[in-house]
Amino acid sequence: MARRVLPGFGLSLGFVLTWLGLIVLLPLAALALKASGIGFGGLWTMVTTPAVLAALKLSFGAAVLSAVINAIAGLLVAWVLVRYSFPGRRFFDALVDLPFALPTAVAGIALTALYAPKGWIGALLAPLGIKVAFTPLGVLIAMVFVGFPFVVRTLQPVLESLDRDIEEAATSLGASRWQTFTRVLFPLLLPALLTGFALALARAVGEYGSVIFIAGNIPMKSEILPLVIVKQLEQFKYADAAAVGIVMLALSFLLLLAISLLQRWSRRWAER
């Protein structure tokens, strides 16, 4: 083996593998083991029941959509927080982290109170025929709320590290502001944006606490997958619950893999 300058490789790698095994892999393996109780056929019938299929679509559809919304809004917020100085900037900056800190149930109740037909915002939307609470739209709003900080926090350091002179170079070469943004800045931000997107997506897929309050949990309409699992657990159908869990896991893994490949492509210019 080649000599290494950095000491402690064996020890630290051993620790990392043990830790990942205990904290991440072991529970997932137990999940897979439990799910294997109903077999492939059972899994397929289980997942293709209309109620589960509807929840699957809602959970992943809303999560992807919320991550897209968060990517756009997060880019804008990070841009303003980094590029401009204005009174209260640090306060707003601190505000970004609140969705991390708030217990999700509290967030769910607060959102429900706001968006219920009698709530502050809900009452304004009701005359327009828009219902938020107890509909898929409510699910989406809760997911946007919990996923919001990720994009902002992953983009901020990258935005701060961008040198002013690349923008000045683009301008003096004749590029408009829009061309400078789309051709120079955005491609440089894209890898971090994708990271933020993936984190927001993962968070939204797994979100439970805040969503169940505002969703109303009407089967076939506003029921999310994690709730389907909880309902099955309450009926002591552990294998079924595990099976749904495995499906979620597989789908999430595929999504994150796709994002990670996209990210690699977006960073093809980085140092090799």
Place this chain on the structure above:
Amino acid sequence: MTLAINRLSRRFADFRALDDVSLSIAPGEFIALLGPSGSGKTTLLRILAGLDFPDAGALDQDGRDLLRVSARDRGVGLVFQHYALFRHMTVFENVAFGLRVRKRARRPSKAEIADRVDKLLKRVQLDGMAQRYPSQLSGGQRQRVALARALAIEPELLLLDEPFGALDAQVRVALRRWLRHLHEEMGLTTVFVTHDQEEALELADRVVVMNRGRIEQVGTPDEIYQQPATPFVFEFIGKSNKVPVRIHGGRLQAGDQRFEADALEGLADGSAVAYVRPEHLALSTTPLENGWKATLRHVYLSGSVAHLELEVPGLGQTLEAELGGEEAQRRSLQSGMHVTVQPRHLTVFPLDGKSGEPDLARRRVVHPRYGQAALARWR
């Protein structure tokens, strides 16, 4: 393309970055803006590029008011100290950028762009590197990409901000000579900012020495070095000894010595400050009547030149003199030797009676008179 810079001023809060700066740049000139950091040279360059705007003054290019033209429309080639390459683009895409962002009516066809980029890459000796990313290039190669990118838009005016500052000494020298050739071949007008006097004196047709937002002197490298106009230029460019003197009855009193010279006639008596370049001090080991008595403290041999540190009790200070390295060895100089030092060429600035500042208007170049027999021979 004649560029007229007329009385530009620029303040940042309490700091005067530019203070009433005027300069005229002729077509095809190679101009160096030379000064220490904070002297305003970069601010001036940024104003020329349209990236900053003066508080007062005018900028005129062939009768066109440049201050009303945005940076985007100025068509100026700009090269940054840290290259400012687009690191997510290949070398080819970087160079093509300025052509690709043009409005459709003025944009060359794809084939034309490819053709022009190829030619430019050949010109900067980077053919075969087109598909690399900037992270795969060395510093010198990156700076040449930046140059090719700036040249792609066919600028009349090329501006460079400390273009060689981040490069190794050897690459720097090679690249700057190459840049000088390029400037001549392409018939550009070039303005570059540097704090490296060697670079400025070697490259430029004219050097603009700046200090504290003002222009101290404009001239050819030879003029700047041989005839510095102000004490600052003396201290900033090359080496010089600063000696406090008195003017008394048309003579120069410096320490225990009195020198006679024609140039001093008509100057009122008073204090003054004199500057002497090390190569303008002549030495002799035989004690001479005219000249400061000195003790040799150190000899620093750097390549072809020997720098001598001389302690002069009569002045109460040390002076630096220079000898050719071979000459120094032939004379077998040793620390502790006693020598006589004769200044051959001094520049004298009488001090203003009220402010105590050097009076630039009464600057005199002085060649003291020595008798033939009393002349120090070593130079």
